Amino acid sequence: MKAFTYQRADSAAQAAAAVKPGTKIIAGGTNLLDLMKLQVETPSKLVDINRLPLDKIEETPDGGLRIGTLVRNSDLAADPRVRQRYGVLSRALLAGASAQLRNKATTGGNLLQRTRCYYFYDVTKPCNKRNPGSGCAALAGFNRIHAILGTSDHCIATHPSDMAVAMRALDANVETVNRTGETRVIPIAEFHRLPGKTPEIETSLQPGEIITAVTLPPPPPGVQVYRKVRDRASYAFALVSVAAVVDSTRGRIRSARLAFGGLALKPWRSAQAEQKLTNASANTTTFNSAADAVLEGARGYGGNDFKMPLTRRTLHSVLAEMTRT
Amino acid sequence: MDEHKSNKGPDAPSTFEVTRRTVIETGATALLLTTLPRAALAAGAVDDNEPPASPAQVELQINGQAHSLMLDPRTTLLDTLREHLALTGSKKGCDHGQCGACTVLIDGRRINSCLTLAVMHDGQSITTIEGLAAGDNLHPLQAAFVEHDGFQCGYCTSGQICSAVGMLAESRQGMPSYVTEDLTQPAADLTDVEIRERMSGNICRCAAYPNIVAAIKQAAGIAT
Numbered sequence: 001m002k003a004f005t006y007q008r009a010d011s012a013a014q015a016a017a018a019v020k021p022g023t024k025i026i027a028g029g030t031n032l033l034d035l036m037k038l039q040v041e042t043p044s045k046l047v048d049i050n051r052l053p054l055d056k057i058e059e060t061p062d063g064g065l066r067i068g069t070l071v072r073n074s075d076l077a078a079d080p081r082v083r084q085r086y087g088v089l090s091r092a093l094l095a096g097a098s099a100q101l102r103n104k105a106t107t108g109g110n111l112l113q114r115t116r117c118y119y120f121y122d123v124t125k126p127c128n129k130r131n132p133g134s135g136c137a138a139l140a141g142f143n144r145i146h147a148i149l150g151t152s153d154h155c156i157a158t159h160p161s162d163m164a165v166a167m168r169a170l171d172a173n174v175e176t177v178n179r180t181g182e183t184r185v186i187p188i189a190e191f192h193r194l195p196g197k198t199p200e201i202e203t204s205l206q207p208g209e210i211i212t213a214v215t216l217p218p219p220p221p222g223v224q225v226y227r228k229v230r231d232r233a234s235y236a237f238a239l240v241s242v243a244a245v246v247d248s249t250r251g252r253i254r255s256a257r258l259a260f261g262g263l264a265l266k267p268w269r270s271a272q273a274e275q276k277l278t279n280a281s282a283n284t285t286t287f288n289s290a291a292d293a294v295l296e297g298a299r300g301y302g303g304n305d306f307k308m309p310l311t312r313r314t315l316h317s318v319l320a321e322m323t324r325t
Numbered sequence: 326m327d328e329h330k331s332n333k334g335p336d337a338p339s340t341f342e343v344t345r346r347t348v349i350e351t352g353a354t355a356l357l358l359t360t361l362p363r364a365a366l367a368a369g370a371v372d373d374n375e376p377p378a379s380p381a382q383v384e385l386q387i388n389g390q391a392h393s394l395m396l397d398p399r400t401t402l403l404d405t406l407r408e409h410l411a412l413t414g415s416k417k418g419c420d421h422g423q424c425g426a427c428t429v430l431i432d433g434r435r436i437n438s439c440l441t442l443a444v445m446h447d448g449q450s451i452t453t454i455e456g457l458a459a460g461d462n463l464h465p466l467q468a469a470f471v472e473h474d475g476f477q478c479g480y481c482t483s484g485q486i487c488s489a490v491g492m493l494a495e496s497r498q499g500m501p502s503y504v505t506e507d508l509t510q511p512a513a514d515l516t517d518v519e520i521r522e523r524m525s526g527n528i529c530r531c532a533a534y535p536n537i538v539a540a541i542k543q544a545a546g547i548a549t
Contacts, residue, residue, distance in 0.1 A: 094501060
């Protein structure tokens with residue numbers, strides 16, 4: 001680990017003001033310290049925000065929830081209001097990492113965690129995300145865990161979060177503050193960026209802007225499911241995951257929301273797929289057309305070709321389960 | 326030495342023990358310095374052949390005893406325990422939060438001590454495997470691990486036991502797990518499936534899992 005200076009922040013705006021090139025905010029630290037040990041991250045200064053009063057879950061006037069950025073993943077998953085009204089979020093959180101990591105990992109930190117692409121982690125290999133312009137070793141390398149949607153010739157990494165996938169299905173908003181104390185609300189759909197030509201730019205946060213909370217609108221109607229497909233039964237990243245909210249009765253789907261993990265550098269949603277399910281009969285033809293819409297433009301890179309049929313089958317299974325009468 | 330002990334805690338060791346430990350620790354460090362090649366030292370958590378950042382004052386309450394330390398901010402909680410306080414019960418397995426061997430309890434909650442910095446925990450209470458027993462009386466989970474042979478090589482055991490202490494507390498608080506069928510119910514029964522899922526952050530290379538589950542069930546008062 002490279003040497004750094006350590007500072008404890010007294011306010012969110014002060015923390016934002018302290019962010020200069022080379023400075024990193026630390027909250028749970030479970031991903032940042034991992035990367036610092038490997039010198040993938042080499043900050044010269046850490047600003048610790050753990051003592052800020054941003055660890056509450058509050059009701060919003062419109063019937064939603066406001067989740068402070070420092071709420072730990074375990075506490076968010078266990079909150080009775082989340083379990084009752086946003087089961088997909090609770091399930092997604094519980095599907096991620098281990099209990100020890102969830103006790104430390106925070107809401108904002110989970111959104112900002114970095115890809116687990118092997119080549120991003122290996123500082124001896126080219127990686128446009130870690131070292132812009134150096135190339136992408138995953139394109140022709142071992143790319144079993146990599147993205148099939150929204151990729152570019154510069155990066156085919158995936159976003160590793162489960163929590164963010166559920167939040168995408170719930171249309172969450174990310175609240176931020178910058179160094180002058182100005183606040184901003186970023187819809188989660190616009191929070192994570194696809195790689196394009198600049199995979200090193202991962203979110204729409206501006207320099208010196210930090211996350212203070214995530215808000216959830218009132219829960220959408222319907223049943224909520226999070227299905228995660230992975231190599232082990234527990235404690236593994238998703239190959240494919242689906243966060244689904246489906247409102248149906250007697251084999252007829254009124255509305256559906258689908259967000260996917262493991263497929264792209266951001267939680268993936270397909271408006272076309274959701275349209276195919278709206279006011280449609282819950283049957284194989286409908287599910288197939290929804291899967292076709294999700295996979296439109298999908299591209300395999302050899303090792304990850306299996307993700308296309310796996311996505312289709314996972315979606316089928318989830319929709320069949322959710323619309324069973 | 327870069328720390329001193331303020332013997333405020335109820336279980337504070339005698340002056341003789343502190344001196345003895347200090348001597349052993351200093352001797353061991355000296356031996357390492359003379360026998361290990363430079364590269365092996367560089368593989369340590371903080372030595373990157375560059376000057377350390379200015380040390381930070383850190384107060385930690387560990388197993389009921391107050392410690393005041395001056396630490397390089399890079400020092401993980403695990404390295405603080407093992408290298409600065411000679412509390413070597415917490416183990417360094419992967420050093421990346423993947424194996425659980427370093428699990429300790431902070432204010433009663435289980436975490437991976439390898440993935441957090443000591444400076445982040447200034448003023449907090451930490452319980453390690455060394456702090457679970459009451460004198461010669463083993464903690465119920467320690468006794469159950471012995472009785473059920475919940476280990477083979479033993480390297481993961483302190484992490485397993487600390488993790489199980491935290492897990493049983495989470496369960497008593499009604500926290501759900503990924504395999505909990507009904508999230509709207511306050512608490513899930515600790516079935517084998519629940520215990521295995523809740524303990525999945527602790528890897529056992531010897532695969533003592535069936536006996537670990539049996540030990541946890543006994544300590545939790547569940548019929549096996």
